[in-house]
Amino acid sequence: MLRLYTNYDKFDEQKVLRFNDAFFDEKVRDGPFDKTATDYMAYYDEAFIIDYDTDPIKVKTKFGRSTDITNLSTGLKTLLNILYMKQHSNGYEAVEVTECGSNILMDIFREARDAKIPLVLKHLSFPQFKDFAVRVDDKKLVTNKSELSVYRYSQIREDEDDEE
Numbered sequence: 001m002l003r004l005y006t007n008y009d010k011f012d013e014q015k016v017l018r019f020n021d022a023f024f025d026e027k028v029r030d031g032p033f034d035k036t037a038t039d040y041m042a043y044y045d046e047a048f049i050i051d052y053d054t055d056p057i058k059v060k061t062k063f064g065r066s067t068d069i070t071n072l073s074t075g076l077k078t079l080l081n082i083l084y085m086k087q088h089s090n091g092y093e094a095v096e097v098t099e100c101g102s103n104i105l106m107d108i109f110r111e112a113r114d115a116k117i118p119l120v121l122k123h124l125s126f127p128q129f130k131d132f133a134v135r136v137d138d139k140k141l142v143t144n145k146s147e148l149s150v151y152r153y154s155q156i157r158e159d160e161d162d163e164e
Contacts, residue, residue, distance in 0.1 A: 001133040002113040005120045015093040024077035028084045044076045075100035086115040094118040102127045
């Protein structure tokens with residue numbers, strides 16, 4: 001089951017990986033990248049590794065250009081960070097995924113669930129899913145996008161009522 005949080009209340013903020021671009025650029029960019037990682041690169045950014053021997057690694061983009069691997073999208077870097085975290089200890093208790101678009105969130109959800117890495121997601125743009133268990137803020141179990149959306153909107157209303 002995926003553990004999803006809407007804020008940092010359950011964590012020491014220093015133990016939430018919030019800067020996915022910087023973490024990727026410092027820890028992950030040099031690889032090695034397995035087939036799962038390269039498949040994600042091809043699928044989400046249409047990027048293919050063309051030279052492992054450069055620093056940083058060079059990829060070819062959908063535009064036919066060669067660029068540094070550090071120019072991948074933030075969502076893809078976040079997904080690759082989670083793959084990295086599955087195999088390496090790093091001191092983080094959760095990963096912030098708010099910068100990620102809904103197009104990549106389902107794969108992030110799956111990989112984080114499999115790695116037992118909690119996620120923090122503050123925005124309301126959720127991926128389409130069903131029959132996938134998500135425990136939100138340690139309070140509510142949801143199994144599809146509709147349930148998650150309804151729960152999040154009800155939380156927002158409660159927070160607004162509390163502010164009045």
